[in-house]
Amino acid sequence: MARKGFALFVLSVSLLLVTASSGVIRAADDALPSKSDASCLKCHEYNKMPATLAGKLSDVSVKANAIQLQIDKEMEVVHFNDATVLKNAPSVKEIPKQESIKVTYFKKDGKSIAKEIEVKKGIAVPKEQLATVEEVAELVAKGPEKGKYVLIDSRPTNLYDEGHIPTAVSMPFFAFDKMAGELLKDRDALQIYYCAGFS
Amino acid sequence: MLSPLAARKAEKLGFSKVKVFHAGLPAWKKAGHPVVSNIAGIENYDKNEASYILIDLRSKDLVERGHIPKAVMLPKEGIASLKDQFPKYMGAAVILYNQDGDISSAQSAYKEISDWGYKQVSVLQGGFNAWETAGKQVTKGPADTKIAYVRKLMPGEVDLAVFKEAVAKRPSEVVIMDVRTKSEAEKGTFPGAINIPLDELEQRLADVPKDKNVFIHCSTGARAEMAYNVLKKAGIDSKYLKVNVESDQGKVTIEE
Numbered sequence: 001m002a003r004k005g006f007a008l009f010v011l012s013v014s015l016l017l018v019t020a021s022s023g024v025i026r027a028a029d030d031a032l033p034s035k036s037d038a039s040c041l042k043c044h045e046y047n048k049m050p051a052t053l054a055g056k057l058s059d060v061s062v063k064a065n066a067i068q069l070q071i072d073k074e075m076e077v078v079h080f081n082d083a084t085v086l087k088n089a090p091s092v093k094e095i096p097k098q099e100s101i102k103v104t105y106f107k108k109d110g111k112s113i114a115k116e117i118e119v120k121k122g123i124a125v126p127k128e129q130l131a132t133v134e135e136v137a138e139l140v141a142k143g144p145e146k147g148k149y150v151l152i153d154s155r156p157t158n159l160y161d162e163g164h165i166p167t168a169v170s171m172p173f174f175a176f177d178k179m180a181g182e183l184l185k186d187r188d189a190l191q192i193y194y195c196a197g198f199s
Numbered sequence: 200m201l202s203p204l205a206a207r208k209a210e211k212l213g214f215s216k217v218k219v220f221h222a223g224l225p226a227w228k229k230a231g232h233p234v235v236s237n238i239a240g241i242e243n244y245d246k247n248e249a250s251y252i253l254i255d256l257r258s259k260d261l262v263e264r265g266h267i268p269k270a271v272m273l274p275k276e277g278i279a280s281l282k283d284q285f286p287k288y289m290g291a292a293v294i295l296y297n298q299d300g301d302i303s304s305a306q307s308a309y310k311e312i313s314d315w316g317y318k319q320v321s322v323l324q325g326g327f328n329a330w331e332t333a334g335k336q337v338t339k340g341p342a343d344t345k346i347a348y349v350r351k352l353m354p355g356e357v358d359l360a361v362f363k364e365a366v367a368k369r370p371s372e373v374v375i376m377d378v379r380t381k382s383e384a385e386k387g388t389f390p391g392a393i394n395i396p397l398d399e400l401e402q403r404l405a406d407v408p409k410d411k412n413v414f415i416h417c418s419t420g421a422r423a424e425m426a427y428n429v430l431k432k433a434g435i436d437s438k439y440l441k442v443n444v445e446s447d448q449g450k451v452t453i454e455e
Contacts, residue, residue: 039200061422063380064397068425075428079398100200110401122221123203131218133230140232154201155224161240162292163321165227166302173201176208184214191209193202194220194227 032107037071039100043123046102051115053078053103062093067117069103078105080114088119095119122198131192139192140167150184154195165194228318233302233309236294236321238333241267244292250349251292252285254278255342256305257327261298265337267330270296272342278308282315284346291348293320300326355427357414357438363453365414366390374411376437378426379418379446387446389416397422400429413437416444 032051040046040054055071069076080092089095100120105112139147144167151168153160160170171179173195184191206219220226228234244251255262255270262272274280285291293312295305305322312320323329331337352358365373366389375392377384384394395403397417407413407430415423415430420441427439443454 042204059421059424061397061417061425063383063418064378064422064425066397066422066425068421068428075424075431077425077429077432110404111398122200125203125206125219125221129206129218131220133220133222133226133232136220136227137230137232151220152202152205154205157239158243161237161243163224163234163236163240163319165224166233166235166324171205173205176205180209180212184209184212187214188216190216190218191206191214192218192220193205193209194223195200195202195205197223197225198200198221 032105035071035074035076037100040102040120049104051105053105054120055101057095057097057099057101059097060092060095067092067101067103067114069101076112078103078112078114080117084114085116086118087116088121089117092117131194136165136192136194139190140165143167144189147190148186148188149190149192150186152183152191152193154193159196168194228313231310231313233306234321235300235302235324237324238330238335240292240321241294241323247351249292249351250347251294252346252348253294253296254281254308255327256295256297256308259341261327262342263340265327265331265339266342267296267327268336268338270338270342271346272344273308274344278311281346285312285315285317286346286348286350288350289316289318291317291319291350293317294323295320296323296330297326299328300324353424353441355424355431355437355439356441359440359442359453362414362416362440362442365412366453372411374408374413376407376413376415376426377417378415378422383418383446387449387451389451395426397426397429400426401433404430404433404435407435407437409435414440416440416442418445419443 034047034049034052036046037055046052046054053069053076055069058068058070058075060067065081066077066079102118102120104115106115139149151165152171153164153168154173156172157170169183171183202219206217209217253267253270254273255266256273295308297305300323302322309320309322369391375389377388377392377394378397380396388394395406415426415437417423423439427437430437445452
């Protein structure tokens, strides 16, 4: 009972604030659904945050001030405006397609409008653990035996089949536990993991 | 995104020599290094009924003795003479193969096609030998000399021929919806088309005819696709055109 009362109080205050600041009345954002790509949910609980969409940037239209996010197999269209806060990108237009983004939004006149668009930075890898493209190319030229390495493609198998770095082996991230015993036998060999980049 | 997580798992298993090539495949391609594909990749495309360009880099003699089905023979004038036949779509899968999968001998063709802007070029690992050894179907005799690539339509996408026919015939059961801005549409739109700019669509859902087939277009297909998804969400069926449409001085043209 007490909790309910509190929630109601917060709701009415935020409603008042919004009404006062922009003259626009809208429902509490908490009522808006959140949707998140399965890949984001591995590390984040965006599905438990209010009015949050997380997925890959599918397209941007500057002429219509709209972006399209791919969330699993669904597409979500969200508009943006001058008030939209942008994080980790100089402009919406400059966000590369397929980049992972997180959007918080509200509804106005039936439209979803972005409050904030955040370009996700991906998982930080310590500098000493990063392999450069030159380093990988040098090893690939030597071959796994002479170069004493295992180059591991972490993407799903079908993507590996359609195109991968020469000498790489396929071990999809989701099959790691199943395949690691068989593939990673040589403790002295350098293991280099790669996938589709930072997103 | 997956590779750092995999590296962490490896470290947990007690491996100490673990690195992450975080920039990954996009950086590898960007640096001009070749990418290889394998037989399963070709089979995936076939299974999904997706089109691909398969180029046999070997001599005419070897090609006629046996080649991979759907392969196109490299003309003796070289790869550049095939350029005109390549699709506009830069995401088209292009697979090159030679006898044994030797990358260095396929490198010049790989580089040339990549330089044209194609993003999914690969050299078939193991070449024709691997294909034959795996017991896959082999076609004897001369190979095709023409590339027949048809980009698979995305969900909701309308075939260009269907759209053009709808525009030409203006059947009563079809409506063309122009989702460009008002000022763009004023430069010229299809006869009888309705103009609902994408950023007004949600407020004007009532203006979208529900008893007709709705074909949406914009100037490139980007906004049209978004409009399609907005309508889908609202429970309205439509199709969208992913082709360039240009308007100038009252004339509207569809790019082929």
